[in-house]
Amino acid sequence: MSNCRFASAFKTLEHWLKYQLHAQEHFTLWYAAEDSQFVRFNQGKVRQAYPVLQIELTVRLILGERHASARINLSGEFEQDTAQLGQTLTQLRGILDVLPADPYLLLNTELWTSERQVPGRVPELQQVIDSICGLSQGLDMVGIYAAGTLYRGFANSWGARGWHECANALFDWSLFDASGEAVKSTYGSADWDAQVLSDLFEKAREQLHHLSTPRISLKPGQYRAYLAPAALDEVLSMLSYDAFSAKAFANRQSALQQLHLGQQQLSPLVNLREQPSSGFEPGFGHDGAPRQDVDLIRAGQLVGQLVNSRSQAEYSLQANGADQQEMPHTLVMAPGELATADVLRELGTGLYISNLWYLNYSDVGSARLTGMTRFATFWVENGQIIAPIETMRFDDSVYDMLGTHLLALTREQALCIDSGTYERRGLDSHVLPGALLEHLTLTL
Known part of the structure; x- marks a missing residue:
């Protein structure tokens, strides 16, 4: 498995959870994390720039044909996260006590492993800001940029394990005409290319020019x-x-x-x-x-x-x-x-x-x-x-x-x-x- 800190933290939680199970209990874990940077633009200028680091864990407890799930937010600190996970297990056991059997529960108990890292190149944030602000010069541009690495993980008590990492960047923006009409564009890629962004801006500028002409009303x-x-x-x-x-x-x-x-x-x-x-x-x-x-x-x-x-x-x-x-x-x-x-x-x-x-x-x-x-x-x-x-x-x-x-x-x-x-x-x-x-x- 990847040696990044998210993968290591997930593997540690999985290992800890295995030793908390009661007889005949099983679990599945779904892990979703992101380390992202967001930038909000208005009138072609940066109005807000902020990082987002979040980790979510969905745990499902299974006993026979009964199962219950809960999703929790993690801190990344082992002691704090295991304490929260332990409380969640107790809650799920209480729920299982009153749940009926699920006739359509079909569990995949096969042993498998999967690891994939989608190749990606997220540009330096200042480089992106300078590029977008330069392309927006003289334009009424509103948009949001989001980029970073996203992580997904799966594990269960039968030994199956999967890990996935994906880095990409996305810029979603609109160019507004004085009339209030807009040209909407989106550029997203795992391999950011400033020239592609520039070409899309040029195309949007051309469409914005057409928006300045009087609008036609069509009949149904x-x-x-x-x-x-x-x-x-x-x-x-x-x-x-x-x-x-x-x-x-x-x-x-x-x-x-x-x-x-x-x-x-x-x-x-x-x-x-x-x-x-x-x-x-x-x-x-x-x-x-x-x-x-x-x-x-x-x-x-x-x-x-x-x-x-x-x-x-x-x-x-x-x-x-x-x-x-x-x-x-x-x-x-x-x-x-x-x-x-x-x-x-x-x-x-x-x-x-x-x-x-x-x-x-x-x-x-x-x-x-x-x-x-x-x-x-x-x-x-x-x-x-x-x-x-x-x-x-x-x-x-x-x-x-x-x-x-x-x-x-x-x-x-x-x-x-x-x-x-x-x-x-x-x-x-x-x-x-x-x-x-x-x-x-x-x-x-």
Whole structure:
């Protein structure tokens, strides 16, 4: 196992816990830590810069077919942390006394080890600040930078052990026009490249220039459209909540139920894979199951689903390391043949959509999504950006957007890293192309 202080502390806690067990008791441990630096920018200047060091431990106590879990925050001091962990064990034993047996508890008692360090290069903080402030000169820029190393660990009383380290950096920012409209951009990478950031700023500046022209008000209807990777990411993130879950399919609650039943299909251009082997997520889950790469959609047909141990026990399926929610965390969509440089020409006349906003289902059963255009959505004529449009609501089915109305996917893919920081920085990421659609339905 890695000799970093987090790995050593985790191994010490695991060793201590083994000697606290009563007869026939077992445990699993899930460890999540981060050593991050955050910087908040407003009007192109640093407004707040602060480090975050946090360690969380989730312990599950198992006795026969009964189990209970608790999550605690650790200090990194052995005596203090073991005292807290000992109190938690006592509490969990009291809970187990009154819990019924869990008929779908399926434990992975195999002996395995896993250690992975995602190669990463986080730049010096002052270097990043100087670069961002320089690129923002003369611009009304608002953004947040988050970078550092994240750690994940798993261990159980049967001897399985996994350790994962990942260093990356993410900058999520918006450039505002005097009208209040904005161009939103995100750059995230395990290998920070100042030139890539500079190129993205230049692209955002160009879009900001277009935002200064009077906005066009469109009537509801169907319009030819291009969804940039960030917009497509919003669509797939919405589907990720339940669409690929084995339990949702079994209960007929998946948004892609009709695809599962063979009543609908997507475009043959759509190939989608859950691919933890290439992402930032660890190769093991909270319950100790090694995660597997899973083909979900191949040539428009559903060929796989995400199955955790509970679904394996309940529905007689083969688990593939999915988490408790059976959600994908590292989606990869295969590219197409359309060069990104040719997007405007191929779009011709229609909508260039940089981002989508506030997505939700309007009809889960038919995979209909609704949301808003925002952050630099432009009207294009004859391959040229003419003007930004007033914010509009779209309402369309995934079977249309990624099915009958999908014309092409771009040859280039973009890495979309989860920018969420609720409770902790996330490790989710999607690798996606852009999508050219024959029609997208605007309603309001």
